[in-house]
Amino acid sequence: MVEHRKAKLVSGYAAMKAARRAAHDTDEIRPEFDEAKGSGQVKPGSHIGTTVLPTKHEIVCYECDYIFHITGRQKDTVCPKCRARLEILDHTIEGDWSGDLRTGGTIHVTTDAVLKSGEIKGSNVILQGKIDGGRIRAFQWLELHDTAVFEEKDFEAKDLRIPAGADITLKRKAMFRRVDVVGRLKAKVHASGLVSVRTGGLLEGEVHGPHLMVEDGGGLKVKAGILPLEAEE
Amino acid sequence: MDQNENVQSSISSDVEITGTVKTNGNIRIDGKLNGDLNCGGDATIGKSANIKGNINVNAVSIAGSLNGNIIAKDRIEMKSSARVNGDIKAKRLAVEDGVTFVGKSEVNPSGAPAAAPAPEAQGDGKGEGKEDKGGVFKR
Numbered sequence: 413m414v415e416h417r418k419a420k421l422v423s424g425y426a427a428m429k430a431a432r433r434a435a436h437d438t439d440e441i442r443p444e445f446d447e448a449k450g451s452g453q454v455k456p457g458s459h460i461g462t463t464v465l466p467t468k469h470e471i472v473c474y475e476c477d478y479i480f481h482i483t484g485r486q487k488d489t490v491c492p493k494c495r496a497r498l499e500i501l502d503h504t505i506e507g508d509w510s511g512d513l514r515t516g517g518t519i520h521v522t523t524d525a526v527l528k529s530g531e532i533k534g535s536n537v538i539l540q541g542k543i544d545g546g547r548i549r550a551f552q553w554l555e556l557h558d559t560a561v562f563e564e565k566d567f568e569a570k571d572l573r574i575p576a577g578a579d580i581t582l583k584r585k586a587m588f589r590r591v592d593v594v595g596r597l598k599a600k601v602h603a604s605g606l607v608s609v610r611t612g613g614l615l616e617g618e619v620h621g622p623h624l625m626v627e628d629g630g631g632l633k634v635k636a637g638i639l640p641l642e643a644e645e
Numbered sequence: 646m647d648q649n650e651n652v653q654s655s656i657s658s659d660v661e662i663t664g665t666v667k668t669n670g671n672i673r674i675d676g677k678l679n680g681d682l683n684c685g686g687d688a689t690i691g692k693s694a695n696i697k698g699n700i701n702v703n704a705v706s707i708a709g710s711l712n713g714n715i716i717a718k719d720r721i722e723m724k725s726s727a728r729v730n731g732d733i734k735a736k737r738l739a740v741e742d743g744v745t746f747v748g749k750s751e752v753n754p755s756g757a758p759a760a761a762p763a764p765e766a767q768g769d770g771k772g773e774g775k776e777d778k779g780g781v782f783k784r
Contacts, residue, residue: 503780504780505781623743627739634750
């Protein structure tokens with residue numbers, strides 16, 4: 413005897429519905445969505461969320477100076493060029509300091525800190541203390557506060573920020589990529605990027621570069637040479 | 646006289662003027678001016694404007710080209726397409742990124758640097774409990 417497999421019961425009407433759905437996907441099959449369509453409501457099952465991507469951070473390898481990007485917040489990473497293990501932590505220095513410190517994060521030199529020797533290397537450096545024999549290198553931003561005591565040969569940075577309340581005078585030619593002035597800066601600024609003066613800020617001296625932006629309320633007492641790259645060509 | 650303050654004079658882009666332009670009201674210039682502009686009100690220098698001369702105004706917004714000095718009682722605004730070759734003096738200044746500016750600037754709205762914000766709890770570098778806190782070094 414032939415064994416018969418159990419067959420599922422399929423009604424003709426259900427089969428027709430499935431075929432129509434596959435072919436047309438019309439509203440007839442889903443009458444409950446007609447009202448939602450006209451009223452502006454969201455159809456059930458529609459994707460209404462937003463996608464949030466983690467922030468990208470620029471990291472400069474403090475061994476080989478290679479620049480790369482990482483996504484999100486990490487404590488350490490590996491340089492893709494020299495394979496060095498890089499720490500990306502923020503540090504705070506209080507009191508006297510001698511020795512080297514290297515990180516891909518931010519180094520905060522507080523008001524009572526004195527850098528007596530060694531080199532401080534960080535992605536961003538906030539200087540409120542004194543440099544007396546040490547040296548600072550910021551791969552990105554160097555923020556000079558009013559309480560900072562330094563000689564210009566003691567630091568090296570790509571970008572310079574003068575926060576509100578700070579009154580900084582630089583005697584040497586100040587060469588940076590970007591300069592952001594919220595306080596007062598008196599200097600001969602030569603920038604390869606954007607020089608920005610925020611509301612309440614004041615830039616005195618000279619400014620040369622391709623980009624200048626002054627917010628309403630910002631002060632500018634300079635001899636300026638702002639020539640965007642397109643104008644130079 | 647009150648009517649003049651609200652009326653804006655206009656020099657369109659196909660007009661070329663040689664000489665001094667004086668007005669008590671507002672003015673918009675889109676054409677060419679070889680001479681000075683003395684305006685008691687506000688002046689708007691359009692993108693297609695080309696001025697060779699000095700400007701004395703209450704407030705000015707520049708999007709075009711100017712070879713000359715600007716003295717404004719109130720405000721100077723430079724749009725991103727502005728090209729200014731000369732000195733500027735005003736109470737307030739706003740400059741958009743992209744401006745071409747060669748000259749001296751004398752703008753100091755407050756006469757004093759901005760005050761520091763009120764002390765708050767310190768950010769990332771200090772305090773305990775933050776997972777990615779590197780360290781506090783004290784000697």
